[in-house]
Amino acid sequence: xxxxxxxxxxxxGIVKRFGAYTALDHVDLDxxxxxxxxILGENGAGKTTLMNILYGLYQADEGAIFMGGEQVAITNPxxxxxxxxxxxxxxxxxxxxxxxxxxxxxxxxxxxxxxVLDMRKARxxxxxxxxxxxxxxxxxAKIEDITVGMQQRVEILKALYRGAEVLILDExxxxxxxxxxxxxxxxxxxxxxxxxxxxxxxxxxxxxMQSADECSIIRRGVYMGVVDVKHSSETxxxxxxxxxxxxxxVDKTPAHPGDVTLEIRGLTVKDERGIEQVRSLDLDVRAGxxxxxxxxxxxxxxxxxxxxxxxxxxxxxxxxxxxxELTNKTPRNTFExxxxxxxxxxxxxxxxxxxxxxxxxxxxxxVDAEFxxxxxxxxxxxxxxxxxxxxxxxxxxxxxxxERMSGLSGGNQQKAIIARMVxxxxxxxxxxQPTRGLDVGAIEFVHKTLVAERDRGAAILLIxxxxxxxxxVSDTIAVIYHGKxxxxxxxxxxxxxxxxxxxxxxxxx
Amino acid sequence: xxxxxxxxxxxxxYSTPLxxxxxxxxxxxxxxxxxxxxxxxxxxxxxxxxxGSYFSGNPWIGFILAGICGAIVALLHAVASVxxxxxxxxxxxxxNMLAPGIAxxxxxxxxxxAAMSPxxxxxxxxxxxxxxxxxxxxxxxxxxxIMWFVLYKTKWGLRIxxxxxxxxxxxTLGINVYKVRYACVLISGMxxxxxxxxxxxxxxxxxxxxxxxxxxxxxxxxxxxxKWHPFGAYGACMLFGFTQALVILLGGGDFVVPSQILSMxxxxxxxxxxxxxxxxxxxxxxDGIPYIKGSR
Numbered sequence: 048x049x050x051x052x053x054x055x056x057x058x059x060g061i062v063k064r065f066g067a068y069t070a071l072d073h074v075d076l077d078x079x080x081x082x083x084x085x086i087l088g089e090n091g092a093g094k095t096t097l098m099n100i101l102y103g104l105y106q107a108d109e110g111a112i113f114m115g116g117e118q119v120a121i122t123n124p125x126x127x128x129x130x131x132x133x134x135x136x137x138x139x140x141x142x143x144x145x146x147x148x149x150x151x152x153x154x155x156x157x158x159x160x161x162x163v164l165d166m167r168k169a170r171x172x173x174x175x176x177x178x179x180x181x182x183x184x185x186x187x188a189k190i191e192d193i194t195v196g197m198q199q200r201v202e203i204l205k206a207l208y209r210g211a212e213v214l215i216l217d218e219x220x221x222x223x224x225x226x227x228x229x230x231x232x233x234x235x236x237x238x239x240x241x242x243x244x245x246x247x248x249x250x251x252x253x254x255x256m257q258s259a260d261e262c263s264i265i266r267r268g269v270y271m272g273v274v275d276v277k278h279s280s281e282t283x284x285x286x287x288x289x290x291x292x293x294x295x296x297v298d299k300t301p302a303h304p305g306d307v308t309l310e311i312r313g314l315t316v317k318d319e320r321g322i323e324q325v326r327s328l329d330l331d332v333r334a335g336x337x338x339x340x341x342x343x344x345x346x347x348x349x350x351x352x353x354x355x356x357x358x359x360x361x362x363x364x365x366x367x368x369x370x371x372e373l374t375n376k377t378p379r380n381t382f383e384x385x386x387x388x389x390x391x392x393x394x395x396x397x398x399x400x401x402x403x404x405x406x407x408x409x410x411x412x413x414v415d416a417e418f419x420x421x422x423x424x425x426x427x428x429x430x431x432x433x434x435x436x437x438x439x440x441x442x443x444x445x446x447x448x449x450e451r452m453s454g455l456s457g458g459n460q461q462k463a464i465i466a467r468m469v470x471x472x473x474x475x476x477x478x479x480q481p482t483r484g485l486d487v488g489a490i491e492f493v494h495k496t497l498v499a500e501r502d503r504g505a506a507i508l509l510i511x512x513x514x515x516x517x518x519x520v521s522d523t524i525a526v527i528y529h530g531k532x533x534x535x536x537x538x539x540x541x542x543x544x545x546x547x548x549x550x551x552x553x554x555x556x
Numbered sequence: 557x558x559x560x561x562x563x564x565x566x567x568x569x570y571s572t573p574l575x576x577x578x579x580x581x582x583x584x585x586x587x588x589x590x591x592x593x594x595x596x597x598x599x600x601x602x603x604x605x606x607x608g609s610y611f612s613g614n615p616w617i618g619f620i621l622a623g624i625c626g627a628i629v630a631l632l633h634a635v636a637s638v639x640x641x642x643x644x645x646x647x648x649x650x651x652n653m654l655a656p657g658i659a660x661x662x663x664x665x666x667x668x669x670a671a672m673s674p675x676x677x678x679x680x681x682x683x684x685x686x687x688x689x690x691x692x693x694x695x696x697x698x699x700x701x702i703m704w705f706v707l708y709k710t711k712w713g714l715r716i717x718x719x720x721x722x723x724x725x726x727x728t729l730g731i732n733v734y735k736v737r738y739a740c741v742l743i744s745g746m747x748x749x750x751x752x753x754x755x756x757x758x759x760x761x762x763x764x765x766x767x768x769x770x771x772x773x774x775x776x777x778x779x780x781x782x783k784w785h786p787f788g789a790y791g792a793c794m795l796f797g798f799t800q801a802l803v804i805l806l807g808g809g810d811f812v813v814p815s816q817i818l819s820m821x822x823x824x825x826x827x828x829x830x831x832x833x834x835x836x837x838x839x840x841x842x843d844g845i846p847y848i849k850g851s852r
Contacts, residue, residue: 104728125730140725142718143841153718154729156711163710205729 048077052116055080055213055244056101056132061110063096070096073110074270076263078213080115083235083245085259085276087252087288089486093268094248095137098215101246102134103127114213133206137218137248139198143191147184147201148173151208176204180237195343196227203234214238216247220254224343225514225547232258250288250487252281253515264288289487299498302522305334306369308475308506309355314364316350316530324350326530327364332475337497337507339521340532341514341546347530348510349391352479355508356388357381369474382411385474389464389481391510393457397464400453404442405433407452408467440466458489465496476500479510494520514546528552558686563801565687569759571797573598573768575696576751577775578782578789579703580626580744585784586707587740588720590844592648593633594748595772596655601626601752603659603673606763607666610676619679619692619753626749627742629655634741638734641846652772656765663763673763676756692754696790699747703786716740720840723847733847748772770823777826783837792829799825 050057056078063071071093078084088094099105101112103121112119114130121127127134141150148170156162157169173186182200190198199219206214216235220228235245235258249255255262255276262279264271264287271287286292309332316325324347332338342348353359355366357378366374368384390396398407409418409429418432419425433448442455442462452460461481468476478497482490497520501507511517517524524541526534526549534541534549545555577594584591601622609618629651636647660671667673682689707713716736718726723733751771756763774796781795782788799822807815 102728123730124728128730134728136728140722140728142721142725144721145714145718149714150725153714154726154731156714158711161710162712164714 048075050113050116050118053080054078054116055114056246057113058097058101059111059113061097061100061112062108063093063100063105064108070268071100071107071265072268074265074268076270077273078244078246079261080244081239081242082260083239083247083258085255085262086246086248086265087250087255087262087284088265089250089267089288092265092288094265095217097265098134098217098246098248101127102132102215128209128211131210131212132215133203133209133211133213134215135199135202135206135217135219137221139202141190141198141201144189146186147188147190147193147204148186150190150201151176151186151205155209173204173208176207180204180207180234180241182234194227195222196224196230199223199227199231200234203238211243213244213246216245218249219247220249220251222344222512224551225543226551228254252284255284256281266290285487291488293487294491297494297498297519299520300502302336302501304336304522305504307331308334308369309508310365310367310370311355312365312367314351314354314366315362316347316354316359317362318350323362324530325354328527328531330525330532332506332508334474334506335501335504336522337501337509337520338523338525339509339511339517340525340527341517341550342510342512342527343550344512346527346550348479348512348527350530351527352388352391352477352510355381355477356386382471386477387468387471387473387475388477389461389468389479391480391483393460393464398452398460400451402452403449404437404452404455404463405429405448407463408433408436410467411471436463436466436470442466457484458486461485461489461493465493469496469500472503473500473505475506475508477508477510480512481509482511482513482516490516514543514550518543518546526550559805561686563798563805565689566801566804567794567797568693569690569797570800571793572690572693572696572758573751573755573771574775574778574793574796575700575790576692576747576754577772578778578793579696579699579786580747580751581776581779582782582784582786582789583703583707583716583740583747584744585779585843586720586840587716587737588723588840588842588845588847589634589637589737589741589744590644590648591630591633591741591744592645592776593629593651593655593772594648594744594751594775595768595770596648596651596653597626597629597745597748598752598755598772598775599655599659599768600629601749602756602767603662603752603763604749605753606673606676606756607662609678609757610673611666613677615677615679615757618676618757619750622749622753623746624749626747626752627745629658630741630745630748633745634738637846638737638741641848644844644846659763660765671765673756675761676763678761679754679758681758690754690758692750692758695750696754699750700786700790707786717840719847720842723842727847727849733849737847748775751775774822774826777830780837780839781829784840795829796822796825 054077058076061071061074074097086094100107103123103126119130151173152169157165159165170186177184184197184200259276262274262276311330313327314325315327318324354361357376361374373384418428430448440462442459481493497507509521522538524536525532526546577598581591581594604625605618605622608621609615633647633651636642637644679691715731719733719736727733752768755767778789778792781792803818803821807818
């Protein structure tokens with residue numbers, strides 16, 4: 048495309064290599080002034096890398112960047128800021144125990160003589176911005192005390208304070224409730240009306256349809272072209288992103304719930320600081336049904352799973368598995384009671400990355416007579432068993448049983464965990480963020496497996512921060528807020544807005 | 557009345573080296589670098605101060621030299637833990653093992669094989685009718701106030717604290733995390749050096765191998781006890797100085813407590829205080845975590 052002053056940002060022929068790996072292979076990006084431009088791609092496609100180059104955090108190996116028709120060299124974030132580029136990172140870059148004002152002025156402080164801070168003047172300047180853009184933010188509040196949505200507005204203010212004309216939003220909706228997402232989209236349109244340009248990185252198709260004017264698509268580091276959002280559809284975007292037709296909905300038959308498998312009554316769990324994260328929670332999961340727990344990260348999901356799997360002590364209450372007490376036992380008891388867990392962070396809990404794939408596939412079962420004799424492991428047996436799983440679950444690369452687990456891609460690591468969990472034929476399968484960091488194809492696989500396990504008769508407890516996932520996969524949806532279940536619904540009897548309201552601590556009328 | 561004043565003046569005297577050490581700990585840890593090597597830096601400062609004072613005849617030259625030498629040792633820690641992202645605990649421990657060796661070696665080289673320096677000129681004291689103060693005590697107090705002002709009232713302090721809490725955030729705002737950390741670790745070493753000097757050319761007047769024995773570790777405890785705040789650390793050092801003063805006063809009296817038991821008091825106090833308070837005191841978030849650009 049031609050270089051022209053109609054465009055706020057143009058990146059042409061960007062190449063970025065990390066060692067032998069080419070993260071971006073001649074990617075183009077043309078962002079018109081005063082538009083919302085989405086960059087769509089799967090995880091690891093190179094979206095964030097491209098934006099980090101624009102923001103000066105990385106240097107491109109080849110290619111050129113133009114702003115308003117002029118070529119610019121951006122070698123560090125300071126340069127980017129000078130060129131009027133602001134970035135809101137996916138993981139907020141805010142100092143938690145600083146106030147809103149302190150966070151906004153950091154690095155560009157309002158000072159009197161000799162570097163002495165003038166906090167009064169700083170506060171006035173921040174207030175002026177807050178008023179101009181109509182943000183609902185208290186400049187004196189500490190970051191740790193305000194909601195995630197507000198924190199995001201602080202991040203946007205940080206960029207505006209530095210005179211940003213082009214705002215990059217990296218996965219801005221990942222941590223927001225549906226209501227907060229709506230508000231964000233409103234803010235984005237408001238910013239456009241005030242003359243700003245917005246680049247939004249996302250893999251959520253719905254939000255692109257709602258907020259963006261144009262959408263550039265990147266697949267595995269390769270530029271796939273730009274789409275006019277108005278004349279496109281979610282399905283078209285998805286297939287362009289993945290490179291084949293994907294099924295965006297989960298196929299399943301109605302559930303036939305049986306007896307209660309997992310019964311939780313009055314469960315209270317404290318975190319390591321002694322703060323109650325789960326507060327007298329009640330929950331039932333029946334055989335042959337998928338119970339999905341919707342909620343924003345940090346509302347007690349981690350502690351709930353840790354308590355069921357006996358990784359932490361429960362303060363009070365009972366956890367029963369098929370009528371048998373399981374409260375405050377050991378992780379081994381949990382496994383032996385027929386519970387399998389897909390952990391939220393596969394690197395921390397699910398796998399031993401420096402171990403071979405074959406060793407990882409028997410982590411819970413290494414004591415079984417099947418895999419050893421006396422005190423030794425039967426490695427030949429282990430390999431043979433792993434080869435079976437590799438075949439059955441299509442774990443790639445084929446024949447990877449002796450490779451280190453760390454060498455596998457995220458999707459294949461997740462498949463290895465799922466293979467291990469499913470082959471133990473659990474009565475209860477806990478899936479905590481089972482599709483975290485996976486691409487659309489792998490997500491399809493995970494969801495299919497969960498439904499297949501349900502149909503085998505297992506009880507499934509799905510805990511996810513992705514509301515769409517909970518709504519699509521679950522037969523019963525429970526909402527967790529502040530460590531309590533605040534609502535339970537059968538699938539299809541509740542909409543996104545109602546769930547979002549409950550997730551944020553509101554009440555249904 | 558006299559014994560109260562005596563207790564106070566001994567408290568101030570003994571707490572001074574700790575205050576310098578603790579201030580060094582505060583500035584370093586606020587920027588996100590754990591500095592276990594305070595002890596070693598104090599030892600090097602102690603020998604540098606005695607030698608500088610002895611050879612120049614001017615104790616102030618000794619004092620400044622101690623600060624410089626402390627900073628040079630700190631440079632080792634900064635290179636290892638900031639530039640090379642080495643484990644900060646290991647780097648600090650290494651410095652603590654290395655420093656007494658360097659100090660003794662320097663001492664033997666400078667003073668014809670003696671393990672202790674000759675008597676060196678002391679820094680002036682401020683003598684009142686009933687009470688005498690070392691000038692270092694005043695300097696330590698002034699530095700504590702300056703450090704508080706810098707950390708909480710200036711943009712440099714805001715940046716230091718941001719780097720210690722969330723270095724990625726600081727980096728994205730164009731703050732050079734490495735520079736800030738280097739500066740803080742070097743200043744930390746300088747303070748530790750002053751701490752050594754305030755022992756060997758203010759409290760006593762020569763370097764001995766036992767002049768600094770555990771002061772750096774007590775100073776680190778004071779940092780935690782004082783919640784990484786200059787005044788908090790200052791107060792904690794006073795408490796430890798007070799126990800030290802009790803040891804001296806009680807040991808000189810007619811008490812039946814064996815002196816060996818008494819001299820355990822400051823150390824026992826450290827352990828008790830740490831056990832009671834460490835859980836409640838919250839360290840800077842990125843304290844002890846090397847910052848590697850591009851990892852998030």
